[in-house]
Amino acid sequence: MPIDEKAILNRDAWLEPFLPAIAHRYQLFEKWKNTIQEHEGGYDSFTKGFLKFGFNVNDDASVTYREWAPNAIEAVLIGDFNDWHRTSHPLKKDKSPGVCAIPHDSKLKISMILPSGERIERLPAWIKRVTQDLSVSAVYDARFWNPLPESRYVFKNKAPPKPRSVRIYEAHCRHFEFTADILPRIKALGYNTIQLMAIMEHAYYASFGYQVTSFFAASSRFGTPEDLKELIDTAHGLGLTVLLDVVHSHACKNVLDGLNLFDGTDHLYFHEGSRGRHELWDSRLFNYGSHEVLRFLLSNLRFWIEEYQFDGFRFDGVTSMMYVHHGIGTGFSGGYHEYFGGGVDQEGVIYLMLANDAMHALFPNIITIAEDVSGMPLLSAPTDIGGIGFDYRLSMAIPDKWIKLLKHVADDAWDVGDIVHTLTNRRHLEKSIAYAESHDQALVGDKTIAFWLMDKEMYTNMSKLTEMTTIISRGLALHKMIRLIVHGLGGEGYLNFEGNEFGHPEWLDFPREGNGNSFQYARRQWNVVDDPNLRYKFLNDFDAAMNHLDAQYNWLDSPQAWVSLKHDVDKVVVFERADYRVGIDVAGDYKIVLSSDDKQYGGFENVDVNVTFTTTAMEWNGRKNWLQVYLPPRTCIVLAKV
The missing domain is CATH 3.20.20.80 (Glycosidases)
Structure with missing residues (x-):
């Protein structure tokens, strides 16, 4: 065709x-x-490789094991179940797979002899569960995961319908805490989709999950496979769509617990030589x-x-x-x-x-x-x-633009036309996800938008019992404005990384050699947003209001916005999007449905949200009508037709 x-x-x-x-x-x-x-x-059969390769339980409870390792001249399954005996359970090349009985949670390896006579041992490539005992070794153990029927998780909820407007909460989670404590927060914030990072098993914690060793195994750091299933099922019960951050761009170069040199050759799953290696990521391609x-x-x-x-x-x-x-x-x-x-x-x-x-x-x-x-x-x-x-x-250019501005340009010198160009510069009829910042800005080595705006004062002046300083006032205002203009103008979907919605007061860091393998900063401090005496709640509540307003008016699901004004002297941007116009093409009365200046969002309440604005039938900025609004400095408002 x-x-x-x-x-x-x-x-x-x-x-x-x-x-x-x-x-x-x-x-x-x-x-x-x-x-x-x-x-x-066809696709249906071809994509069921996990039912052919790896370990599969037969109707008689015996276990079948099949592996792709063409360079091996002999292969044997070894593990707890046979006392790691290197001859008792041989695999047959190009014939029926090995069949045996293996207890649940047994440790396993495949032992292979190469044409050179060398014996190598690897974790099965299609293994669905691996664990790591850091007190003994940094190398993972493959395990045969086959719990009794009564111990297996049974899904209770159907997946929700595909969301009309995608509002994504990106998260790096611990399953057992995340399910009970964080999923309800995400729902309350108005997000309808979660994107889970670092789910596929990876040996190096600080890689953020981007150096995958076992592609079919859920990371054991966060619990069992049943725990992850419960998390996803609970999310579905709350009406949340769940996405996996999948890494098929490269693989960890580890040999003993990865795919590298699996059957002794350089070219099994990967290109051989330099084409099969990423020089910056130090990984296999x-x-x-x-x-x-x-x-x-x-x-x-x-x-x-x-x-x-x-x-x-x-x-x-x-x-x-x-x-x-x-x-x-x-x-x-x-x-x-x-x-x-x-x-x-x-x-x-x-x-x-x-x-x-x-x-x-x-x-x-x-x-x-x-x-x-x-x-x-x-x-x-x-x-x-x-x-x-x-x-x-x-839309990866958007967060880069904000960090560049926050690093080098005072906000009263921002070029609003350039900002609007970055937010609207996307390919016609191709949907994009906009975000002000993601996990990249939350990591050690960078700073979140909140950190760039307020820095050390976040530790001393975020209490409502202390003076509202100029830095905190400016920071709160710009944090809200940046998010709203990205949400409203930047794409057909929106993404936020966990904690950024309330301006998390510190970076994220995972255990690594550089920090003494500390877990101190491998966290999000939900306590600061739950404390009614701290100003983090203002940012959190504005984030929720923004998302819930989109759920009502569906601007993310609407055609790209019409920008009717980019005034660089006044630093004002006016744009229309969704069914109810702002700016104004449709005549009538309008009301404010969201103002970043509300006290509940840490503002000064200089904007009267009870005022009704009536259009004047006169062309302005290329639109049929206009209305006059009061707009204090560092404030953003959303209007809807009454």
Whole structure:
């Protein structure tokens, strides 16, 4: 089937010279899709690799184990169940898999002999549970997870409908605390989606989950697989959609507890040589052109949906996947040829097309989000017109803009036109997720927006019992304004990292050599927002009001805003979005439905929210009508038609 050239050019007329390149990419995608259909029975069969490989329990309670390790000339399953005997349970090459009885929670390894005669031992690649005893070793143990039926978690709640406006709460969680304590907070704040980080097992805690060792195992740091299932089920019961931060862009280079050199070769799951290594991340890069690697990765996506009931994925490191240079040293400002020339990794792009196409075909209500800094055209356009198939892309330029401004420019010198350009500079008909800051700004080595605004005074002047200083007043005001303009103008979805909604007073840091493996800062201080005498509550309540207002008026789900005024002298931005207009194209009476200056949000109540504003039938700023509003410094308001 040819690409839909008309649909592509309707999105971006500048793509016309590159239609042949898009068509070629689409042909490669269709070739892979046809191969999967012809040799594997289609997506449904191909993505069930976890039912064929790894450990699977048979109807008679025996266990089948199968592994892909073509370089091994002999392979034996060893573990607690056979006293780690290296000959008692051999695997047969290219024949029926090994079948045996294995107790629940047994430690396991696969022991292999290479053509050189060397014996190596590895954790099974498809293992679903690994644990780590830090008192003994930094290496993980693979475990056979097969609890008794009465101990298995049974899901009680159906996933909520796909959200109309995606409001995402990004979190790094401990399952047992998160389920009981944090999920209700997220619901109350008006978020309808949570995005869970560091779920896939990773050896190095401080990697934030981005150095994955076992792709089918939920991290044991946060509890058992049953704990994670309860978390997701509870979230569904609250009406929250749950996304997994999935890492298919690279893998940890660990050998003993990772995929690296799994069967003794450099090229099993990854490209061999330099192409298979990321020079900045110090990790291994998948060979997306390999049939078995595609089975592994596509099955991995389906596994997290079926086993844990995740509702979709945020794909990490998509830029690295789509380019042979991985985005290193590239500014992506040289023109469209950068998106379709020799720098593009066609295999990586095709994998992403297959992943989106397969998962949306099998699970029509899932959500996929791409983390990409390059601005690749058609990234969040459907595969059936020649796009890569994501539902959303992250607007990664927005947080960079705010940090740059906060570092180098006083707010009374901000260029409002430049800010508006950054917030609205996105590809036509491709949905994006806007965010003012994410986990990157919350980590040690950077500073959150609240820290940039208020710094050390957050420790001394955030009490309502102390004087409202100029720095705190300014900080509270700008924190709210930045969030509202990003929420209202920046995208078709919104994201916040946990704690940033109330201006968390310190950074986030995980146990690592540089801090003596301390857990002191691996936390969020919910106590400060719960204390009625502290001003953090003002920011928290404004965040909630903003989200609940979107739930009422659905601006995120509306077409991109019309900006009718960017006044750089007055530092005023006026824009219209959603069914009820502000600015004003539709005549009538308007009321204020949200003001950052309200006392309940830490403001001074200089704006009277009870006033009704009536339009005047005179053209202004390209709109049919205008109304006059009082707008104090560092204040943002939202108006709705009465």
